[in-house]
Amino acid sequence: MRISRRDFFKETAGATGLLAFGSSIPAFLARSAAAMEAGQTSRESVLVVIQLSGGNDGLNTVVPYQDDTYHRSRPTLRIGPDQVLKLDSGLGLHPAMPAFRKLYQEGRLSIIQGVGYPRSSRDHDVAMEDWHTGVLREQMPPGARTGWLGRAIDGACDPGKTDLRGVFVGEIKAPFGLHTERAVVPSIKSLEEWLPTGAAWSDSTRPLESGTPAPASGPPLLAAVAKATVDARVMQQRLIIANGTLHSQKSAAYPPFRLAQNLALVAQLIRADLGIRIYFVELGGGGIGGFDTHANQAANHGALLRELAESATAFVDDLNHDRLLDSVLVMTFSEFGRTLTESGRRGTNHGAAAPMFIIGGRVKGGLWGAHPSLTDLEEDAPKFHTDFRRVYATVLERWLNLKSEKILPPGFTTLDGVLA
């Protein structure tokens, strides 16, 4: 059985026991909580970032199948015209990604080609930190660094308020991209970790709170914490429903992959309308597997791309079914692409530029930018023509409506023709 976003509000209406708070909760708090309860908050745009850990081979993701250099350089790894899933301009997707070709054909998938940055690092940690911070390493001492999404979250949080703006959903330690200076960005492995189950919490927020000094007139700190407690109670009810119906939601449409399970949870959180604007999920990190395909790449890379494409597409279909896709944008990135030339171990080495996927209900769709030349290389890897900070700026300015000049170094203009 599917649960729709309307079910959240039908089921939670009144369940938060706001009436039980009594008259000492000031009217404005009760009103805002009631509005949240009824799902009347205006829905803001949501960004879901998928990190592909290890350095994804862009050339076998968006394949230049008509390019002789490509075929010559990859004797065993090359994907031929008969296998590739053809797009336009002599390019095709890896055969493990029919799900993404469907999205492409529906106009819900944009591919930004040739993304990278000047003097890009080929060290995993250094390159990943560059992508996470958006500020190149020599420009800032380590101790002062924050993530670009962390800065976006800090910027989206009003001082004196207690909104939750960003979360990481996954098993590994939250990536540095979410590193903030101020706000706490929670990591969610499972909702059980976060939900109080005993009676103590519900008891404390019901009758006892009715006796707390009226927050509107009390000290501002207490008022703000009391408001967060009211919000937490609404959130708890939503999360209980989200968690309780997660299983039926997953079995409805999601494949049994880890990324899909995490995205199913993200979809539940989006449906629950919690005010979270930035979600971060990850594929390939945490020890085994991953995109760092130095040897015997073919099967591993295909499996990863299948997990990515089928999981993200299930997520898109799920949101679309609930008419939420227009407010959600998915963006993938990896710390670098890989070398053109296949190594003796039937793998590829650390490279430079690679494509990024941008998915959603309000993307332009199609290919953006030229496929990088395979004859004009930088140490055997495709060169970038589009700095990744321009993609970030586009997402920040044109999707999240945040001022990118407060988040990114100066000089990165937005891209036309990616978002609708």
Next chain:
Amino acid sequence: MKPDPNDPAWAWAPFQPDGARPWDLRLAAHLYRRAAFGGTWPELQRSLSEGPQATIDRLVHPTPEAAAFNRLYDDYENAAAASAGDGSQAWWLRRMIESPQPLQEQVTLFWHNHFGISNVHVKASASVCRYIQVLRQHGLGRFEALLDAVLAQPAVWICLGARDNGKRNLSDSSIRILMDHYTLGPGSCSDTDAREGARALTGWIISQGELRFVPGEYDATPKKILGQEGDCDRKALVRILATHPATGQWLARQLVRWFISDTAKPSESLLAPLAKQLMSEGNIAKGVEVVLRSNLFFSTEAYRQKVRSPVALALGIIRPLEGRTGTVQLAADLSRLGQELYEPPTIKGWAVGLAWINPLTTLGRAKLAEALLAESGAYGGKLDPAAVASRHNIPANDGGRQFLVDLFLQGDLAPESVAALAAGGSATGSIDARSADLRHVAARLASLPEFQLA
């Protein structure tokens, strides 16, 4: 003297209880929350009879057993840091819980926050562990000695972005951290001062995890820093920065923010006497003492004007309940709530105040209170409010509920809430029922908005 929180003379004068501000359980618990992560019932009772100044004597003067305790824990901590890694954080939490001198741990945490060195960048727990021990060792001594010792730590140089600082100077932004954030405060030195200061730090190179001085890499040409000229090396730079009046003002501001209020914006003139105290003797303990003894500390400007950090929240449950609860799980839970020891977000430290709170962390905090007080589970039920109540011969006429209110929230629970609590059908029957009831009530109190404030 008329009470005026903006008048430096009144603000820093030692607090003397009077009719308007009597010495009561609220103020005694306030002192213990800020200085010692929370007080036990016997500590609060003794404080009530001894008065504020005698209690502060007790808190600031190290007991003889503190040195032995710390020596032992240093060894445990080093061993843990050398082997697995995260274990040393659990040892620090245990030290906070069990230390005979909790103020020293509070101050160590203050400096950890001040310098903001993070293992996210250092990637070597043993190195961060050693640095934290330096903060503990010098944290209540002279600031110059502390700064000198801190700048001898490789972990610090890594976070400043100076892995190999040969004749190539520290970058402007790195030296700015030292000057604008660690010492003088923002806007107190010119770009020239910063560049000259960077030259004073040449010659120090990190090799194989150790900081070494390579004389050939040191730039020995004369420098002029903040008006002082000469062949200024690292030690001389430390002296110039640590004794500069702006440093006193900046450190005073940090102490006020840490010990007194998240929200107050003290004027420079209000801070001046405290800054002078810090600088004249250069002794941090004296400065902390001035803060704790002050009228300002015991005023409404300070009272419940701090949001408890995750560490302060957990310790504020564990210490009053005299618990010896496991800290490996605790370190993980605190990290989830946004405070991973060894990993403050940036060199500016953790964002204090409301930044700790959002609806999800509020649920997480309630979940932690619930887990700490559960009869079984991750924390093994080691906190037992009923056992604490009977140990202190609390009359059980209401099943011990009022005792918990006094221990956790003192007079800060509205009468209606106290009534609601009393009406909740307390368990006065069997010992087991009473124990379960008090666990429930304690978790319930610890989930209240009021309890999130220190």
